[in-house]
Amino acid sequence: MKSEFYKALLKRLLSSLIVLFLLVTFIFFLVRMAPGDPTQKYISPQLSPELAQQISESFNLNQPLYVQYFSFVKNIFTGDFGVSYNYRQPVLYVIKDYFLFTLLFSSISLIIQLFVSYLFVRLALRKAGGALDRTLSKYSLILFATPSFVLGLILVYFFSVQLDLLPTSGIKSIYHDDLSSLGKLNDYFIHIILPLVTLSLAGIAVFYRYLRDSMEDIFSQSFITNLRASGYTEKQIFNKHILPNAIRPLISVAGIEFGILLGGALITEVIFSLPGMGRLTVAAIFNRDFPLIIGCSFVAGLMMIVSNFIADLIKIKIDKRLVKELMQ
Amino acid sequence: MRIKKIFLLLFIIPLLISCTTEKPEVTNRIVIALSADVETINPLYAFTVDEGTLTETLFLSLIQFEWDNNIGDLIPKQMLATSWQWASDSSFVIFNLRDNVNWSDGQKFSTSDVVYSFDLYSDPKVQSRLYGSFINFYTDSENHVDTAKTFEILSPTKIKIKFLPGSVPSLLDVIFPVIPKHVYEKINRESVPTAEINFNPITSGAYKLKKWERNQMIVLEANKKSFLYKNGMIDEVLFKIVPDYSSRLTQLKKGEIDFCELIKPSDAADLKKLKNLIIEPVTGREYDYIGWNNIDGDYYNKTKNIRPNKLFGSSKIRLALSYAVNRDEILSEYLREYGQAAVTPVSPIFKTYFDETLKPIEFNPEKAKELLKEEGWQDLNKDGILEKGNTNFSFTLFIPSGNPLREYAATIIKNNLKAVGVEIKVEKLELGAFIDNIINKKIDAWMASWYIQVPLELKSYWHSDLEKTPLNFCNYRNNDVDLIIRKLDKNISSQERINLVKKFQGLIYSDQPATFLYWTDNIIVHNRRIIDLTIDPLGAIQKIWEWRVNN
Numbered sequence: 061m062k063s064e065f066y067k068a069l070l071k072r073l074l075s076s077l078i079v080l081f082l083l084v085t086f087i088f089f090l091v092r093m094a095p096g097d098p099t100q101k102y103i104s105p106q107l108s109p110e111l112a113q114q115i116s117e118s119f120n121l122n123q124p125l126y127v128q129y130f131s132f133v134k135n136i137f138t139g140d141f142g143v144s145y146n147y148r149q150p151v152l153y154v155i156k157d158y159f160l161f162t163l164l165f166s167s168i169s170l171i172i173q174l175f176v177s178y179l180f181v182r183l184a185l186r187k188a189g190g191a192l193d194r195t196l197s198k199y200s201l202i203l204f205a206t207p208s209f210v211l212g213l214i215l216v217y218f219f220s221v222q223l224d225l226l227p228t229s230g231i232k233s234i235y236h237d238d239l240s241s242l243g244k245l246n247d248y249f250i251h252i253i254l255p256l257v258t259l260s261l262a263g264i265a266v267f268y269r270y271l272r273d274s275m276e277d278i279f280s281q282s283f284i285t286n287l288r289a290s291g292y293t294e295k296q297i298f299n300k301h302i303l304p305n306a307i308r309p310l311i312s313v314a315g316i317e318f319g320i321l322l323g324g325a326l327i328t329e330v331i332f333s334l335p336g337m338g339r340l341t342v343a344a345i346f347n348r349d350f351p352l353i354i355g356c357s358f359v360a361g362l363m364m365i366v367s368n369f370i371a372d373l374i375k376i377k378i379d380k381r382l383v384k385e386l387m388q
Numbered sequence: 389m390r391i392k393k394i395f396l397l398l399f400i401i402p403l404l405i406s407c408t409t410e411k412p413e414v415t416n417r418i419v420i421a422l423s424a425d426v427e428t429i430n431p432l433y434a435f436t437v438d439e440g441t442l443t444e445t446l447f448l449s450l451i452q453f454e455w456d457n458n459i460g461d462l463i464p465k466q467m468l469a470t471s472w473q474w475a476s477d478s479s480f481v482i483f484n485l486r487d488n489v490n491w492s493d494g495q496k497f498s499t500s501d502v503v504y505s506f507d508l509y510s511d512p513k514v515q516s517r518l519y520g521s522f523i524n525f526y527t528d529s530e531n532h533v534d535t536a537k538t539f540e541i542l543s544p545t546k547i548k549i550k551f552l553p554g555s556v557p558s559l560l561d562v563i564f565p566v567i568p569k570h571v572y573e574k575i576n577r578e579s580v581p582t583a584e585i586n587f588n589p590i591t592s593g594a595y596k597l598k599k600w601e602r603n604q605m606i607v608l609e610a611n612k613k614s615f616l617y618k619n620g621m622i623d624e625v626l627f628k629i630v631p632d633y634s635s636r637l638t639q640l641k642k643g644e645i646d647f648c649e650l651i652k653p654s655d656a657a658d659l660k661k662l663k664n665l666i667i668e669p670v671t672g673r674e675y676d677y678i679g680w681n682n683i684d685g686d687y688y689n690k691t692k693n694i695r696p697n698k699l700f701g702s703s704k705i706r707l708a709l710s711y712a713v714n715r716d717e718i719l720s721e722y723l724r725e726y727g728q729a730a731v732t733p734v735s736p737i738f739k740t741y742f743d744e745t746l747k748p749i750e751f752n753p754e755k756a757k758e759l760l761k762e763e764g765w766q767d768l769n770k771d772g773i774l775e776k777g778n779t780n781f782s783f784t785l786f787i788p789s790g791n792p793l794r795e796y797a798a799t800i801i802k803n804n805l806k807a808v809g810v811e812i813k814v815e816k817l818e819l820g821a822f823i824d825n826i827i828n829k830k831i832d833a834w835m836a837s838w839y840i841q842v843p844l845e846l847k848s849y850w851h852s853d854l855e856k857t858p859l860n861f862c863n864y865r866n867n868d869v870d871l872i873i874r875k876l877d878k879n880i881s882s883q884e885r886i887n888l889v890k891k892f893q894g895l896i897y898s899d900q901p902a903t904f905l906y907w908t909d910n911i912i913v914h915n916r917r918i919i920d921l922t923i924d925p926l927g928a929i930q931k932i933w934e935w936r937v938n939n
Contacts, residue, residue: 096820100827103858105841105848106435108520110531114512146427148581157602213634221638228644229635230604234419234626330631335603339631343424348820 076365080358087357088132091350092125098145098348119145119350132354141358142351144344151355155340159359161231162337165255166321172260174314177267185275197272200265212258212331219254227251229333255332259325263317270313274306304378311378315371319364324356415939417624418918420929421636421648425603425629430586431565432509432516437839441929442627445608446591447565450483450502455842455924460739462843462926464559468497468566468592478557478879485545488615491568492596499547503539504569507532513577518564524555556879560843566592594933595625603629608932616933625932640665646915649928652792653726656911664916668923669909672737675730676793676837678713678785678801678903680706683863685829688854694865697832699783706900707749708759712808714751715905718797726911730904732893737925738844740882741889746897756808767809774809782811786825786834789816794835797905801835826861836861837908842925846892847873850901864901 098119102112116122120131135142141151184193203211219226227233232247239247278284279302287297324338337356344352428434431443450469453462469483489497506525509518510533519531526537540548551557568590575583589597594616595608606627610617628645630636637655639645641662651659651667659665680700687695700706715729728736729748736742765774765781774781785801787794798814805812812833817825825831838849851857851873852865872892876885912928914921920936 094821095824096818097824100820100823103827104435105845105859106521107517108523108531109856109858110520111515111517114515114519118515143582148428148433148586150582216635216638221642224642228638228642229630229632230628232604234417234605234628331635333604333630333632333635335601339603346818346820 080361083361084354084358087354091353096348141355144352145349146347151351155355158335158337158340161335169256169259170318173263173267177264180268181271200268203261203265208258209327215254226254255328259328270310274309278302278305308375311371311375315368319367322363323360416622416937418622418646419626419628421645422627422629428586435517443565445595445932446593448592449565450562451559455926460737480548480550482548487545492591495570498544499541501566501569502547503535505566507535514580524551524557524561526552620936621933622935622937646918649910649912651911651913653724659913665913666916668912669726671909672735672907673925674837674839675907676905679834679862681832702763703899704759704763708756710749710900710903711752712756712804713801714804718800719906722796726909727906730906732896734893735840740886743890743893753808773811783833784813784815786815786817786831788819788822862901869895
């Protein structure tokens with residue numbers, strides 16, 4: 061059983077690698093076929109025409125596509141995604157800082173989304189169908205439908221402009237270095253509140269609905285009545301039977317949501333001027349920075365695969381019957 | 389009950405924390421907003437406006453040009469050079485340099501830095517932004533400046549620069565930031581583009597780099613050892629990256645930002661009401677136009693031969709379309725007081741060259757219809773669209789996405805042209821794709837803008853050699869204009885230059901290769917506490933060492 065499990069894991073790993081390879085290959089050709097050329101920004105009256113040509117040669121863009129591709133494939137197997145045309149630094153080096161921020165930001169956001177949605181569901185289900193339950197269901201739909209840039213701007217308007225409680229943008233103040241250690245921590249904290257709320261609200265709404273519907277389903281099943289009749293307390297029934305069963309679909313969605321978050325939350329990052337993967341990727345696309353586009357796509361794809369895999373492992377931990385599903 | 393307590397804590401804690409945040413009092417610091425981070429602060433590679441602002445603050449050039457508003461031209465001022473003498477035939481120039489300049493690491497600046505800078509800027513291995521630009525200098529087959537033939541070091545503070553015989557050099561040939569030899573000579577030339585020095589530069593300016601946090605802020609601190617340093621100079625200049633326009637506006641109003649450019653005209657009206665802010669528009673550097681492809685782009689791409697565009701090949705048609713467009717409506721409704729009608733691509737800021745006798749083409753649909761009829765375009769089938777033979781006067785006008793002015797103007801223009809029987813469809817393209825299509829002559833009509841060069845530059849945009857002037861987007865061809873442009877490249881008198889530029893304007897005016905719409909102002913808003921700024925057509929952020937804070 062264990063060896064079969066490890067075989068299944070290896071199979072999953074190999075298929076993930078193939079998916080990633082196909083992804084970067086697809087992006088490689090897609091960006092080169094799309095209109096626009098990274099050397100076009102060098103066409104300027106201030107610059108000589110020879111410069112654009114020189115740059116094109118140094119980027120190997122004057123080579124046939126298949127030559128560029130083989131060179132690219134040879135390099136990525138050694139972990140070399142090339143040098144960013146704009147940053148003039150190795151691609152993975154550029155991505156590193158942005159990714160670390162996105163990882164931290166997304167992780168905190170996911171925890172908040174799961175925790176707050178869970179709290180809301182517990183409150184709502186204390187009196188299912190009651191005023192609170194109906195209100196939360198209605199507002200979760202509104203939150204889910206509201207675009208994040210609208211939410212972000214509304215929050216900035218109220219908390220930053222009108223009440224002057226929280227800053228408008230950035231991850232720290234301009235005088236951050238002059239603060240004490242506690243002051244610095246506070247500074248980071250107050251800067252991250254609005255972006256986290258903006259990013260998390262829609263996720264809270266999604267998770268709330270999933271968890272609430274899932275829990276309601278399980279509450280109404282006959283084995284719960286049986287457990288009550290057998291003398292189990294509500295707390296025991298909830299913690300050992302309802303929650304583990306209800307949480308499974310939520311974990312799958314959380315895995316996907318986390319993968320998406322790790323790819324970057326562009327709108328939130330732009331509104332609040334955050335140094336995240338979303339902005340980096342979009343800027344790379346607008347600048348036709350081919351190596352950086354491929355690097356960002358690779359990281360986003362990898363994170364999606366990893367987060368889904370972690371979600372599957374958590375589901376197996378909760379319910380060992382799912383091992384067979386994984387092996388299939 | 390426990391859940392309610394958790395909720396209360398989650399709500400109250402952030403509020404408490406925000407109330408207890410320290411905020412040190414700093415009065416001699418200013419914050420300038422940037423819409424995006426710069427890619428480099430190395431003058432070898434800096435070519436956007438923001439990059440130029442930073443590198444020109446950090447690094448000094450031999451001379452500095454300032455704008456003289458009376459004549460509308462550049463005048464050279466001392467910087468690293470205290471004086472210069474030209475040979476009578478302009479074959480060389482001798483610069484006397486300051487002897488009190490140090491790099492930020494304490495090393496002394498000297499003539500060898502100047503020579504080395506020319507060497508590095510022109511080296512093909514370095515791929516600097518100026519590569520290939522040293523056309524007036526002695527160079528080798530790879531356009532690399534021959535330093536042995538070009539420079540003669542007369543003393544540690546005196547240098548002679550020799551130019552190529554027959555060339556027409558000027559001080560503009562030496563206007564680039566000088567870089568430190570003692571730092572760059574230790575770096576492999578091929579590694580310069582990716583070297584650490586790009587992010588931790590050794591500088592010579594009135595300010596030095598304190599820190600650069602990518603996509604957050606760039607902090608410059610006053611270099612107290614610089615000869616430009618004077619009492620009262622601002623201690624810290626912070627360039628804060630705020631990509632969202634609404635955020636920039638909010639922070640400006642709240643006082644978190646002291647300086648911001650490119651404010652929309654509709655917002656300028658609101659900002660005017662705020663007592664702590666000053667609005668200073670700068671006119672005449674950017675104009676919007678409708679580009680007409682004067683040639684058949686498809687035919688040219690296939691055969692490299694030229695034939696007129698079937699719709700826009702005739703100057704009379706283009707003139708008709710210019711008469712059909714109501715610029716004044718766009719100016720009054722959108723730009724308000726922050727724009728003026730454009731006549732030709734020569735800006736009114738060039739007072740000596742600007743031909744005031746030429747007036748903006750007035751909105752005259754009847755005149756437009758008349759000219760179109762003369763060219764054989766009539767609406768015989770009464771469907772509201774002009775036709776000629778089997779061809780309807782119908783085309784797509786492309787605009788770049790995400791530009792509210794052009795989206796607004798496109799709607800007005802669509803209606804204007806419909807009124808004279810020309811049917812247009814407006815299509816938005818992503819900027820990269822938009823530019824690619826224009827450069828490759830794939831589209832026939834578009835709306836865009838030009839940010840003009842200072843000093844006046846005509847050849848790159850209007851000379852008819854389409855292979856050598858890729859910026860001639862309209863593919864305009866006129867032998868008389870070419871002749872004028874060639875003469876302007878020669879050593880001629882100022883009066884002759886003025887006469888030629890005015891003649892150029894006359895020719896462009898009658899040919900209308902593009903419909904010149906309006907000059908749009910760069911609306912700059914800054915906090916009242918910043919004084920002694922120099923805001924003119926050369927730029928909004930210049931000579932920061934002269935700015936003062938008046939609290």
